[in-house]
Amino acid sequence: xxxxxxxxxxxxxxxxxxxxIFGYPGGAVIDIYDELANHPDLRHxxxxxxxxxxxxxxxxxxxxxxxGVSLVxxxxxxxxxxxxxxxxxxxxxxxxxxxxxVNSALIGNDAFQEVDIVGITRPCTKHNYLVKHVEDxxxxxxxxxxxARSGRPGPVLVDLPKDVMTATIxxxxxxxxxxKSYRPTYTPNRKQLTKVVELIKQAKxxxxxxxxxxxxxxxxxxxxxxxxxxxxxxxxxxxxxxTFPASDxxxxxxxxxxxTYRANMSIDSCDLMIAAGVRFDDRVTGRIEKFAPNARxxxxxxxxxxxxxxxxxxxxxxxxxxxxLALLNELLxxxxxxxxxxxxxxxxxxxSEWKSTMPLRYDQGGEIIKPQFVIETLHxxxxxxxxxxxxxxxxxxxxxxxxxxxxxxxxxxxxxxGVMGFGLPAAIGAKAACPDKLVIDVAGDGSIQMNIQELSxxxxxxxxxxIVILNNRYLGMxxxxxxxxxxxxxxxxxxxxxxxxxxxAEAYGATGMRASKPSEVKETLEKGLAAEGTVxxxxxxxxxxxxxxxxxxxxxxxxxxxx
Amino acid sequence: MKDQKHIxxxxxxxxxxxxxxxxxxxxxxxxxxxxxxVAQTVESNASRITMETRGDDHIIEQIIKQLHKxxxxxxxxxxxxxxxxxxxLALIKVHAKPEHRAEILxxxxxxxxxxxxxxxxxxxxxxxxxxxxxxxxxxxxxxMGIIEMARTGAIALARExxxxxxx
Ligand SMILES: Cc1ncc(C[n+]2csc(CCOP(=O)(O)OP(=O)(O)O)c2C)c(N)n1
Ligand SMILES: [Mg+2]
Numbered sequence: 001x002x003x004x005x006x007x008x009x010x011x012x013x014x015x016x017x018x019x020x021i022f023g024y025p026g027g028a029v030i031d032i033y034d035e036l037a038n039h040p041d042l043r044h045x046x047x048x049x050x051x052x053x054x055x056x057x058x059x060x061x062x063x064x065x066x067x068g069v070s071l072v073x074x075x076x077x078x079x080x081x082x083x084x085x086x087x088x089x090x091x092x093x094x095x096x097x098x099x100x101x102v103n104s105a106l107i108g109n110d111a112f113q114e115v116d117i118v119g120i121t122r123p124c125t126k127h128n129y130l131v132k133h134v135e136d137x138x139x140x141x142x143x144x145x146x147x148a149r150s151g152r153p154g155p156v157l158v159d160l161p162k163d164v165m166t167a168t169i170x171x172x173x174x175x176x177x178x179x180k181s182y183r184p185t186y187t188p189n190r191k192q193l194t195k196v197v198e199l200i201k202q203a204k205x206x207x208x209x210x211x212x213x214x215x216x217x218x219x220x221x222x223x224x225x226x227x228x229x230x231x232x233x234x235x236x237x238x239x240x241x242x243t244f245p246a247s248d249x250x251x252x253x254x255x256x257x258x259x260t261y262r263a264n265m266s267i268d269s270c271d272l273m274i275a276a277g278v279r280f281d282d283r284v285t286g287r288i289e290k291f292a293p294n295a296r297x298x299x300x301x302x303x304x305x306x307x308x309x310x311x312x313x314x315x316x317x318x319x320x321x322x323x324x325l326a327l328l329n330e331l332l333x334x335x336x337x338x339x340x341x342x343x344x345x346x347x348x349x350x351x352s353e354w355k356s357t358m359p360l361r362y363d364q365g366g367e368i369i370k371p372q373f374v375i376e377t378l379h380x381x382x383x384x385x386x387x388x389x390x391x392x393x394x395x396x397x398x399x400x401x402x403x404x405x406x407x408x409x410x411x412x413x414x415x416x417x418g419v420m421g422f423g424l425p426a427a428i429g430a431k432a433a434c435p436d437k438l439v440i441d442v443a444g445d446g447s448i449q450m451n452i453q454e455l456s457x458x459x460x461x462x463x464x465x466x467i468v469i470l471n472n473r474y475l476g477m478x479x480x481x482x483x484x485x486x487x488x489x490x491x492x493x494x495x496x497x498x499x500x501x502x503x504x505a506e507a508y509g510a511t512g513m514r515a516s517k518p519s520e521v522k523e524t525l526e527k528g529l530a531a532e533g534t535v536x537x538x539x540x541x542x543x544x545x546x547x548x549x550x551x552x553x554x555x556x557x558x559x560x561x562x563x
Numbered sequence: 564m565k566d567q568k569h570i571x572x573x574x575x576x577x578x579x580x581x582x583x584x585x586x587x588x589x590x591x592x593x594x595x596x597x598x599x600x601v602a603q604t605v606e607s608n609a610s611r612i613t614m615e616t617r618g619d620d621h622i623i624e625q626i627i628k629q630l631h632k633x634x635x636x637x638x639x640x641x642x643x644x645x646x647x648x649x650x651x652l653a654l655i656k657v658h659a660k661p662e663h664r665a666e667i668l669x670x671x672x673x674x675x676x677x678x679x680x681x682x683x684x685x686x687x688x689x690x691x692x693x694x695x696x697x698x699x700x701x702x703x704x705x706x707m708g709i710i711e712m713a714r715t716g717a718i719a720l721a722r723e724x725x726x727x728x729x730x
Contacts, residue, residue: 122584123591127634130580147634181576181637305628308621 005134005165006035009098012141014042018069020060020432021045022053026073028100028113031165045432045461047425048453050077054084055422055451056429057095059412063387064433065218067094067149074100075113078159079120083419085155086124090416091239092216094153096144104132104161118159126154134167139174146177151184152303153216184302188319188327195315196274196298197331201339203272205294205347206232209255212239212415213277213301213321220244220408222325223276229332230340232274233351235263237284239415240277242405247384252351253360256284257551258397261358262351264549264557267292269350276300277321280310281416282553290556300324360401361563362545369518371395371470371541375402375442377522378468381529386410386438389426391447392418393477395470397547399442421450427465428458438466438529445471445498455508458534466529469501469538472545480546484561505536516540564619568597569643570719571627573612576635577603584633585612594618594626598651598716609637613718642719649719652691654679655701658708659686667707674700685710693717 003011009032013021020043025033036044047053050072057068072081078099088095102111118130127147129140137160144156200206210223214236220243227234227250234244235252244251253260255267267273273295278284285291288310298315299307307316317324332340362372375398378386384404389412390396396413405411412430414422423441431439441448448469458465479493505512511531515524521539528537549560575581582601589596597615604611616626623641630639642649659667659682667686671678674696680687690700694717701709 118580119583122580122587179634182634303632305625305632308624 001171002168003171004031004035004168005137005160006032008134008137008171009141009160009165010035010039010042011171012138013069014039016067016145018067019043021069021071022047022056022060022429023071024050024053024073024077026077026100026113028074028077028102028162029071029160029165031162032071032100032160043432045428045457045463047457049451050080051084051421052425052428052451052454052457054081054088054095054097055419055425056432056457057097058084058088058091058093059389059426059429060433061093061095062215062412063409063430063437065409067096067145068429069096069098071098072100073113074102074117075115078115078117082120082124083417085121085157087414087417087419087422088155089124089126091414092153092212093155094148095155096148097155097157099157099159101130101159101161103163105163107161117157121157124155125157128157128159130159131161131164134164134169137164138171142174143177143179147179147182151182152213185304185318186302186320186323188300188317188324190327192315192317193324193328193331196317196328197335199272199296199298199315200230200232200332201335201342203342204344205270206230206272206274207252207266207270207295208232208234208244209267209273209275209278210234210236210240210243211276211278212237214240214243215277215408217277217302217321218408219276219322219325222322222329225329226274226325226332229329231342231344231348233266233348235259235266237278237281237415238400238413241400241411242408245406246404247406254400255557256286257553258401258547258549259551259557260360260401261549261560261562262354264551264560265354266351268294268556268558270295272296272298274298274300276325279306282310285310286551286555286557286559290558358562364518366518369515369521369539369541371398371472371539371545372402373518374468374470374521374525374539374541375399377525378440378442379403381522381525382438382440386440387412387430387434389413389423389430389439389441391423391441391443392420393444393447393475394472394480394545394547395442395444395447395476397477398470401547420444420447423447424451424465424467425454425457427467428454428461428463431458431463431465432461435463440466440468443467443469444476445469445473446475446495449498452504455505455510455534459509464533466534467536468525469536470541471498471501471538472541472543473498474543477547483544483546484550485552501536501538505534510534510536512536512538514538514540564621566617566619567623567643568615568617569623569641570647570649570717571612571614571616571630572640572642572719572721573614573630574604574637575610575612576637577608577610578635581610581635582612584635585630588629588633589616592625592629594622600716600718613716615717640721642721646722647719648722649693649717650691651694651697651717652689652715653697653712655688655690655704655712656685656710657688657704658684658710660707663707667704670700670703676700
């Protein structure tokens with residue numbers, strides 16, 4: 001069968017089980033778009049900015065637990081994807097980004113809309129390719145998907161010169177992917193896990209620390225089973241929220257800079273930490289020398305570079321979180337139940353004391369809306385079942401603290417890179433992946449303006465999302481630092497001039513609502529969530545509310561500023 | 564922890580961009596490259612990179628893991644603590660005034676190197692050896708005036724007999 005490069009591309013994308021791609025056309029990919037018109041079974045969602053295409057693909061991947069795909073043109077189309085790719089890289093999200101490229105004969109000549117996107121994205125992709133010959137195309141695409149989703153997942157970019165897309169060859173199905181230099185270790189070392197069994201039996205104050213790797217390896221059942229089996233309290237990083245139900249009594253809340261008092265105190269006091277799929281980011285550890293000073297640390301990760309990188313570990317386990325935790329549970333099942341459970345009453349009562357003396361708290365008076373109250377009410381009304389995306393800043397931290405995630409893949413945020421402008425395109429991507437779910441972007445007034453153009457994408461593609469703007473008329477998180485550490489010199493953080501978000505929504509053809517009083521919060525949310533189509537709900541909130549607790553950068557986890 | 568010099572032998576896919584991935588990894592993460600040499604191996608689809616770098620144990624561990632993580636890296640061997648043979652090739656162009664020629668040739672003879680190009684004013688000497696030998700001859704030639712010099716950077720291979728038991 002003779003096929004063009006463009007036909008091979010689409011065939012290979014479909015053969016990976018992909019039904020949706022996010023993209024934006026241009027000269028270098030016009031042949032691909034021309035072919036795409038023949039494939040109604042491959043949905044193309046036309047974004048309004050290529051950064052949005054990548055964030056949408058990222059969230060699509062995370063909501064669905066599969067790979068997300070975007071397609072953009074050469075030059076500016078390609079450079080516009082870089083922020084999205086970097087975010088997916090730091091959060092280990094499997095996406096494949098196809099970029100158009102000028103004719104291969106022109107590469108290197110500074111041709112119109114030529115950039116070396118493979119060079120530009122080398123440090124922020126798991127791997128990338130320039131396809132020089134149409135004969136290599138099918139195999140390269142298959143490899144790209146394989147690399148994106150296997151091992152520690154991540155973004156892969158494939159650069160496609162225009163002449164490769166128009167060339168015709170006899171199509172041959174590529175064989176199984178076999179890359180001799182790439183063999184991730186899935187199966188953990190059993191001996192190491194038997195050591196963990198002993199550590200669990202000896203521990204008086206154990207703790208589980210789950211991260212994004214638990215979401216990626218779909219092992220939240222295994223984490224939950226482990227916690228219950230041995231009665232071990234659980235904390236989870238921003239990326240790991242939802243891997244263990246927040247409604248469970250063993251839940252500690254998130255640790256770190258804006259972690260709960262009890263999570264940070266527990267890390268400080270625990271004598272055993274079982275860390276799974278985490279990379280000990282500085283936002284989590286605080287001052288590294290003071291992190292979990294009394295604990296023996298077990299670290300499970302599929303990526304050996306994550307181990308011993310920031311924190312030195314007593315029992316490293318290289319392997320897939322799901323396989324490792326399943327094996328650990330299997331080994332524990334063979335042990336005497338009472339011995340595994342041990343007597344944790346003192347430990348658990350210490351934790352509940354921390355919880356009751358220093359809970360997350362805010363005071364909702366009668367006049368001004370507290371942002372935390374909006375999130376709590378949102379949780380109540382959605383019963384924790386919505387997929388929540390966020391922007392970056394205080395809005396993101398309050399969502400992490402107050403929404404109470406019970407399930408994985410329901411909280412989608414730009415964790416490692418912290419990209420303002422992530423939430424709206426992410427909501428659109430999540431909605432495309434899970435059309436039956438309610439999808440909500442919790443936004444700040446600053447961040448929402450960074451990719452607001454994606455409202456048109458949501459409307460045109462009929463992917464209704466709800467946007468909750470916590471409007472404090474500040475770049476709130478930066479202002480928080482200025483408030484606490486820079487003598488309240490609010491240099492360039494007030495955002496006095498902003499659009500009327502209600503009118504803005506209407507201008508795009510969406511619905512806009514505003515609440516300014518605490519008494520209006522519930523009603524506005526109820527109406528907005530129930531309304532058909534895309535809705536912006538703006539909440540005019542307390543301007544100078546701060547996110548607490550807060551561990552100042554470089555401080556130890558117990559050095560929390562509390563309300 | 565103290566910085567130590569390490570020598571790695573890295574087998575990589577012989578593909579465009581691979582060197583840039585490795586160089587980018589080192590510059591992006593702030594690791595040092597002291598010397599680097601790259602060429603195709605027996606099989607045309609693989610190249611061997613010999614690299615000298617420095618770091619404490621923690622950094623060296625990360626360097627090895629990070630190198631392994633690159634898709635195009637096939638194997639990474641740290642030769643530092645293994646028996647290995649290490650060589651470097653240098654070409655040295657030195658002023659050869661008539662009154663110095665005999666002395667230069669004597670040095671060349673002692674160090675078992677060769678004069679590969681002769682001019683009215685200069686000799687070009689080809690020399691291979693380890694770093695110490697290179698430094699020694701450079702010091703001896705310096706007084707005559709070294710015009711220019713090119714070095715390959717170290718290349719190294721593990722010794723067969725010694726590697727059988729170690730991994
Ligand atoms: C693209 C980008 N630029 C700058 C920053 C730095 N930054 C982090 S939080 C923040 C303020 C965000 O303001 P807003 O969206 O209003 O959220 P708030 O903190 O007020 O809830 C800024 C500027 C960032 N994270 N991302
Ligand atoms: Mg704000």
